Amino acid sequence: MSILSVKNLSKSFALDGETIKAVDDVTFSVNQGEIFGLIGLSGAGKSTLVRCLNLLTKPDEGEVWFEGLNLVNQAEEMLREKRREMGIIFQHFNLFMRKTVRENVAYPLRIAGKQKFEIDARVDELLDYIGLSAHARSYPAELSGGQKQRVAIARALALNPRLLLSDEATSALDPVNTELVVTMLKRVVEDLGIAVVLITHQMEVAKVLCDRVAVMEQGRIVEENTVEALFLQPREAASRKLVRGFDENIPLEHFASLATGPVYRLGFRTDSVMRPLVSDISRRFDIGVNILAGNINALVSGDVGYLIVSFDDESEGVVAAIDSLKGQGVEMIRLTNGESQGILHHTKGGLVS
Template sequence: MIALKGITKTFTVNKGAVTALDDVSLTIEKGEIFGIIGRSGAGKSTLIRMINLLERPTSGQVEIEGQDVTKLDKRGLSKLRHRIGMIFQHYNLLKTATVEENVAIPLRLEGLDKRIIRERVDKYLDIVGLTDHRKHYPEQLSGGQKQRVAIARALAHEPDILLSDEATSALDPETTESILDLLLDINRELGLTIFLITHEMEVIERICDRVAVIEAGRIIEEGDVLDVFSDPQHATTRKFLKTNLDVPKEVVEELSTHGTLVNLSFIGHQSEQAVLAQLTKRYGLLPNIIGGGIKKLKGGLVGNLLVHLDGDEGQTDQAVRFLEASGVKVKEVTNHASVLGKLG
């Protein structure tokens, strides 16, 4: 549905050129939730603003349903933006307007009939769970409620695409969870394509189908969330996936003197199987879990464990072949530095 083709964006700063996006190409399928994750300054905000042309590319194409929208005239661009809703980190609500007025304002500016405006305000306040707060002002609302108003306002134009620009960054964990649940419901019930940017891996884990990692204006890794989580290829991605294991260097060095340290990745139902227990029964090997855990993603379960396999070389080789045959990805860790690389 959305295709970014060779997008480059260069800004002039202090008479010098700064490249915010460097030859970025992505495809977002209709009805999916696609996430972009990156550090501050990586180019996320510039990238999301390309979709509705709040920022125009220096070079490259932005296609929506096969149409290059960079070639649209002013009228065509206005129609395009009605098909694309957008929510922001800081809500952008009018403080002197009630909840229902904030949702209705863009519809009034569009010149829609009063009956249609009333019906849409009612519909989308109900969807976001704020019908009882319609007469309240923003200062009377919590952060999560303000974001729900912003979401209702974005949906009131009944768009095909919803853009989320760090929409949960200012919220506490519990409120973030409720907003993510709401976005999932909207995606399922309304069939909206959602394109979001974030620096929080928890957001990607919770609701995204696919993810791309951006660094210094370039996409460095992209794929299904399960695949990226189970086998990250880039060091930056591994940093985002940090498991916070605190394994003392002395312990790792001691374990490395006998047996083998391995990093195991489980996907889906494999995370529920007792494959490690089979290693002792089948091969007389003693697996010792040093650390790790299992995460529930939108697409299923993924587990990552650092395991010490205490046995001779023959036993270990057999055990590794068994694990791989069971669908477990096995990477040998030979020293402390590589352990940190796998975990961080």
């Protein structure tokens, strides 16, 4: 069952006489207990979208259904109430620097008019949960980035929200602290069964947390899929940029220049990752296959891998080998045209030459 359902949401800004469509006709739903990733490069419109979800920014058009209520039509009083059911965490933590850890976590409870004994008990519980009881009297400046983000998570959870909005929560952290915060978010979802909208430009973070992701580019969702399908067969150029991994600085032209025949991207599922697919087809069809790049990614759903390979030519053997790979469930995307070595261009719905 979906807890959040966004329909045809749009938001534009006027800047120097020009109109910027920061969010452009966006539609998606998030299920109860799910971590839904919204991924996109800088400027894609992610933060604008998240501010539209809790109506801190009023969308120009569209609907935001949260627990059966279209927030767009609601009066400010109802919005305040609904926002309590949506926790939010940010890249730069947004903690009160002059308040202690305890006071920061207590803040939303105080604003909600809770009694002191209730606040004290809830804050103790939350500090224990995030493992920072010993830092209750510390100030944010005395904490590491990862600890600050854990305080922000505790504050966001104080009023038992049904949904957590996370806007680049790990982007300002080093890999060790990113891992700590990622682990904490996983635990929060498992323990509390809440849903998370996880906004990030880091595929590394999305792949270990999300089942489903939407890729944003220039205000639009260009591709929505399971993380596994996105890694196996990224349909759009924007998605491919985000999942390419270690070869992301190598342009497609470079692969083409290394090859005499067509270049393909092979996407493997867990069961075929470990099989010697390439040496197998090379032997069976007596063809030359060169591995240009490759990677394996551990996702929530299991391991998926990809290889970028070039074939020596487009002989019958190569055509048969490609068919055989497809028959074994390998996702094949042709990246170049072969002899002419023209690079295929991306269009909506796939690749054309």
